[in-house]
Amino acid sequence: MRLATGEATLARYAALRALTLPEIEDIIPADGCVLVVLRRGETVSPRLRQALAVDSAPAPQAGSRLHEIVVEYGGAAGPDLPALAQRAGMDLTTYIEAHAAVEYTVAFLGFQPGFPYLRGLPSRLHAPRLASPRVRVPAGSVALGGGYCGIYPASGPGGWQLIGHTEAVLFDPQRDAPALLQPGDRVRFVQPG
């Protein structure tokens, strides 16, 4: 189902999860929409139909956590930073401060296990995706793609612009909570110091 805003998406995702309906196999929040996956052979039950019809008011995310992610900006780990700063008409320090000044919200995860799409990037920092993706982006790369900020949990190909690097382990399938960041969590980027 389509939803107007990121807050509405997260509220709907949280509300559907809280229902714990047996016919639901999975719920996938994304960019202004939620996909409800039914178990094989199941149909939409009256309870689910009702839940989908009712507006779930964007409520404060009670369970959401605030993470501080330490980022080394620029240098070899953020090769696209100088061009992005120039494009935004800022010097490097101003650009970095602008990126670190705001609190981000995990809108959803996708692309790779544990890859967060972080909402809250100031509009003057928006960055187009690369016309030709890099063959290998190192794990821990902090990157910008359109209006989102993201962090690559694992090495692999990627088309977002790289501005820095974190040592944080975004995804470890052996952990109790494999993904460091969950939908609705809040994130602040801090510089080492």
Added chain:
Amino acid sequence: MFHGRRASGKNDRKAAASARVGSKSRLMDYPGSSMIEVVRAGLCDLVMDQGRPGHAALGVPAGGAADPAALAAANRLVGNPATAAGIEIAFAGPALRFPTGGVVALTGARFAARRSSGAAVAWKQTLVLAAGETLTLELAEDGGRCWLAVRGGLAVPPVMGSRSTFLPAGFGGFQGRALQNGDSVPCGLVQGEVKWLRAEPPASLATDTAGPHCLRVVAGPQASWFDDIGLAAFFTATYRVAAASDRRGVRLRGAPVSHSQWVLPSQGVLPGAVQVPPDGQPIILGWDGPVTGGYPVVAAVIAADWPQLAQLKPGDVVRFETIAGDAAQILARQAWNIEELG
């Protein structure tokens, strides 16, 4: 009766023969295999079970066997729960040695196959391998993938609730990777009866192997974005499966499917979704595909035809046909039939 007898390697042939003597619907006790040795790995042998649904919000797809019902049927043929882990074998199979013998079953595409005992390798029925016997699979003959179940299941550690290999992130299954020469894959030990059984796939699977594979689809969430020319191409043209296809997606080559609007915010996607990137060449998302996608989805292959997707190999030709949603639901409920071998 075959009471967990161990035969020496030399007696492969005799033991296999004795196992077959009492094969008319008799019950037997068999302890199962302790492990499987990979004498020669196939092209891509992956430990798989029914997958790990429920983690898509973390960016982890359900994955699992490309035809979960076929693996479940193979499990039932060896007396395992449907959820046990087996091996998904793609395109060119492995040579596997069973040092302590084992009860196994194969479902899915037929592969050229032989046993070191010389006994025949029947598909879709319970097979008993003697101690030291080697089961060798070569090339797929009428599809792309088959599933091997082993009594006791493959005892690799579950990761996020499943023993399925997830290759894109390298976890699950046997050390997060395809089997390699020399691997020893541990199996669970089970006591108790094994029945001689045979399995038949649901009628919805019966396909004409000559001519293009027909995949039945329902409309995708962005179907209305596509113009008449684009939709006409999609439903009348045939598409060839490209070499770059894998468990993440089946890439097709053929008449471009044109549409008017390319910008789409990321949406949740599932296996079977037919995405159309800007070049107009459709991609059918696979079992290990991404959980979100930013390309318009013109159609979705119905669940009853996912087993056909599992059998596609590069060079195969497919075409698409619409089906009503409720008809697709009915087909999705059809199941394998298991019966005692008489």
